[in-house]
Amino acid sequence: MGLRKILAIWTAKLAIGVSHLFGRGGSTFPGRLARRLAPGLLPVLAGQLPRGVVLITGTNGKTTTARMISGLLGAAGLRVVHNRSGANLITGVTAAFIAAADWRGRLAADIGLVECDEATVPKAVSELSVRVLVVTNFFRDQLDRFGELAHAVELVRSGAARLGPDAKLILNADDPQVASIGREVGLPAVYYGLEDGRHGTKEMVQSREAKHCLNCGEPYVYGHYFYAHLGQYRCPKCGQERPRPDVAATHVELLEARGVELAIRSPEADFTVRVALPGLYNAYNALAATAAGLAVGVEPEAIRRGLAGVVSSFGRMEPIDVGGRRVLIALVKNPAGFNEVVRAVLGDPDPKRLVIAINDNYADGTDVSWLWDVDFEQLATAGDGIDFIVTSGLRAEDMAVRLKYAGVETNRITVEDDLAAALGLALKRVGAGQTLYVLPTYTAMLGVRRVIAKMGYARHFWQA
Amino acid sequence: MIGIGQELKICHLYPDLMNLYGDRGNVIALRRRAEWHGLRPSVEEVSLEDKSDFRRFDVIFIGGGQDREQKLICLDFQKVKGSALTEAVEDDAVLLAICGGYQLLGSYYQTGEGERVPGIGIVDLWTVAGKKRLIGNVIVETDLIEGPGPKTVVGFENHSGQTYLGAGLRPFGKVVTGYGNNGEDGGEGVIYRNTVGTYLHGSLLPKNPGVTDFLLRRALLRRYGVAELKPLDDMAEMRAHEAAIRRAKTKAY
Ligand SMILES: [Zn+2]
Numbered sequence: 001m002g003l004r005k006i007l008a009i010w011t012a013k014l015a016i017g018v019s020h021l022f023g024r025g026g027s028t029f030p031g032r033l034a035r036r037l038a039p040g041l042l043p044v045l046a047g048q049l050p051r052g053v054v055l056i057t058g059t060n061g062k063t064t065t066a067r068m069i070s071g072l073l074g075a076a077g078l079r080v081v082h083n084r085s086g087a088n089l090i091t092g093v094t095a096a097f098i099a100a101a102d103w104r105g106r107l108a109a110d111i112g113l114v115e116c117d118e119a120t121v122p123k124a125v126s127e128l129s130v131r132v133l134v135v136t137n138f139f140r141d142q143l144d145r146f147g148e149l150a151h152a153v154e155l156v157r158s159g160a161a162r163l164g165p166d167a168k169l170i171l172n173a174d175d176p177q178v179a180s181i182g183r184e185v186g187l188p189a190v191y192y193g194l195e196d197g198r199h200g201t202k203e204m205v206q207s208r209e210a211k212h213c214l215n216c217g218e219p220y221v222y223g224h225y226f227y228a229h230l231g232q233y234r235c236p237k238c239g240q241e242r243p244r245p246d247v248a249a250t251h252v253e254l255l256e257a258r259g260v261e262l263a264i265r266s267p268e269a270d271f272t273v274r275v276a277l278p279g280l281y282n283a284y285n286a287l288a289a290t291a292a293g294l295a296v297g298v299e300p301e302a303i304r305r306g307l308a309g310v311v312s313s314f315g316r317m318e319p320i321d322v323g324g325r326r327v328l329i330a331l332v333k334n335p336a337g338f339n340e341v342v343r344a345v346l347g348d349p350d351p352k353r354l355v356i357a358i359n360d361n362y363a364d365g366t367d368v369s370w371l372w373d374v375d376f377e378q379l380a381t382a383g384d385g386i387d388f389i390v391t392s393g394l395r396a397e398d399m400a401v402r403l404k405y406a407g408v409e410t411n412r413i414t415v416e417d418d419l420a421a422a423l424g425l426a427l428k429r430v431g432a433g434q435t436l437y438v439l440p441t442y443t444a445m446l447g448v449r450r451v452i453a454k455m456g457y458a459r460h461f462w463q464a
Numbered sequence: 465m466i467g468i469g470q471e472l473k474i475c476h477l478y479p480d481l482m483n484l485y486g487d488r489g490n491v492i493a494l495r496r497r498a499e500w501h502g503l504r505p506s507v508e509e510v511s512l513e514d515k516s517d518f519r520r521f522d523v524i525f526i527g528g529g530q531d532r533e534q535k536l537i538c539l540d541f542q543k544v545k546g547s548a549l550t551e552a553v554e555d556d557a558v559l560l561a562i563c564g565g566y567q568l569l570g571s572y573y574q575t576g577e578g579e580r581v582p583g584i585g586i587v588d589l590w591t592v593a594g595k596k597r598l599i600g601n602v603i604v605e606t607d608l609i610e611g612p613g614p615k616t617v618v619g620f621e622n623h624s625g626q627t628y629l630g631a632g633l634r635p636f637g638k639v640v641t642g643y644g645n646n647g648e649d650g651g652e653g654v655i656y657r658n659t660v661g662t663y664l665h666g667s668l669l670p671k672n673p674g675v676t677d678f679l680l681r682r683a684l685l686r687r688y689g690v691a692e693l694k695p696l697d698d699m700a701e702m703r704a705h706e707a708a709i710r711r712a713k714t715k716a717y
Contacts, residue, residue: 367665404700
């Protein structure tokens with residue numbers, strides 16, 4: 001490794017140390033600095049990985065799926081470099097690799113695990129030796145950043161087209177736009193999908209994604225909808241249809257809060273996995289992780305052990321003890337994810353106490369229109385089941401109007417823009433042993449973490 | 465005076481195709497405010513291939529969509545709905561069209577490659593693809609809003625098309641902050657008879673109750689000949705309106 005690159009690593013490592021000192025776990029500055037000092041650094045670091053890089057993209061579930069993959073790679077005895085901080089632009093990836101390297105730029109790892117948004121895929125493919133690309137699903141998410149969903153799909157497709165000839169694509173068969181990538185890129189694709197019709201519905205619920213054939217424009221006919229627009233679809237006109245999954249969940253048991261259990265059929269073996277994260281969407285995440293694990297040669301037994309050890313990730317419904325009260329923080333970033341969170345909250349039999357914190361900074365999505373695509377009407381039907389909702393953040397007022405128009409009684413809604421004040425207000429109304437749900441957008445979540453850390457709870461949050 | 469329980473027929477056009485950026489919030493707002501005003505609203509969804517006499521509706525809504533969906537709709541207009549919708553507009557039915565829906569009202573959309581995708585041609589306007597995407601919070605001033613409330617309209621725009629109005633057509637409002645129709649002439653949207661076209665998402669109507677009531681009034685006048693609406697408690701809405709103005713004025717990103 002050249003002196004210039006070593007120097008870049010040293011400088012960036014110092015910058016990472018400094019930014020942690022000031023409590024900014026997700027800062028992109030060190031990565032940006034290193035990239036400026038030594039533009040070719042990331043490919044050199046990634047090139048040291050004997051098993052290359054597993055890249056995960058898509059709208060929902062990539063962080064959870066990455067954690068599952070990390071778990072099963074670890075269970076297989078592999079040492080993993082993983083960009084887990086949530087800053088998943090290329091600068092964040094660079095910083096993660098630098099943090100994992102020693103002072104001489106040597107990476108003591110076997111395999112890389114990188115989650116990134118759709119726009120970063122082409123760059124990630126060009127700089128990392130990607131052996132496996134996992135695409136989970138496409139939902140509308142912070143669209144003002146990319147312009148259009150179709151553009152996001154196009155970015156992933158162009159990235160996939162630049163993969164090396166021995167790379168593998170892992171695609172969700174149940175999402176028409178994801179599956180279309182396999183048809184159009186000349187690489188072997190492994191499709192995964194659900195086969196358990198008991199969890200399907202005949203009507204599409206709460207989705208506003210494209211439902212028309214990508215080939216000819218005719219509406220798809222669905223045998224089942226599993227989750228929003230994910231399901232078993234077929235075009236009655238041109239016959240384009242869901243590819244048959246290679247890695248399929250033939251039976252899915254929803255074990256309520258305890259998680260999900262999947263019976264998996266794959267070319268390698270038939271086996272069962274269990275993961276302690278609830279909901280059908282986590283069955284999808286576990287299936288994607290399993291397919292990725294099989295693609296890099298992990299044995300089913302290690303997959304099973306790895307998935308069993310996954311615990312819910314920070315910022316995604318992890319409880320924090322705040323003076324005898326339970327605070328559950330769940331990141332919200334798009335309508336489909338928000339709907340799942342609301343549904344999970346409504347599953348709690350106790351009266352619901354909530355803080356919803358909406359920011360409209362760049363990382364949150366600057367357009368708050370998406371709040372109107374979330375079915376808050378679910379909350380209104382809970383009636384007395386809602387004790388109170390405090391709305392907060394830069395767009396607290398928009399959120400309050402959304403709740404009012406959803407039919408939530410206005411005397412249950414309080415607007416408090418300031419995050420610290422909102423949390424204080426809410427915590428005053430939560431008794432010992434009771435739960436406060438905090439639902440923030442991304443930058444609001446960083447604020448919530450700072451506030452709770454300042455109160456003396458969970459100080460080393462970003463290391464979770 | 466409007467009697468309690470009088471019906472108001474809302475048509476949501478292409479809810480399955482034109483539904484980007486929370487535009488369905490406008491239908492939610494129309495329905496809710498109509499209820500709060502003591503009316504009896506109903507919402508009918510009309511999509512591809514459905515042939516309707518649109519004159520029977522009081523308010524017709526169409527949102528924004530992606531390019532691919534918009535092309536499907538163009539075909540549907542040419543083959544199925546174009547003339548019926550034009551008749552309704554000329555019959556003074558209220559029509560609210562947002563973003564992509566707004567562009568479709570015009571005669572054509574010219575793509576970056578110079579191809580002209582025809583619209584419905586209800587209103588004399590046209591759109592040309594621009595190089596830069598016009599994104600951000602918008603404040604508009606309009607003289608359409610009655611009563612003591614603010615004359616401002618707030619929302620969020622996100623479009624690369626630049627729209628131009630034909631001679632004699634009025635914009636919906638004057639841009640205070642943001643780009644509006646084309647970023648050049650200071651106009652935002654269009655008003656033609658009882659048709660309002662605009663680029664504003666947000667959703668538009670919930671934070672701009674004055675605009676919602678303007679549309680409801682026009683619809684009631686057409687159907688019942690009278691349109692007195694009692695004032696509602698708009699405190700939450702006005703707080704969001706003012707917060708959006710503050711946000712638009714601080715260019716924080
Ligand atoms: Zn087809």
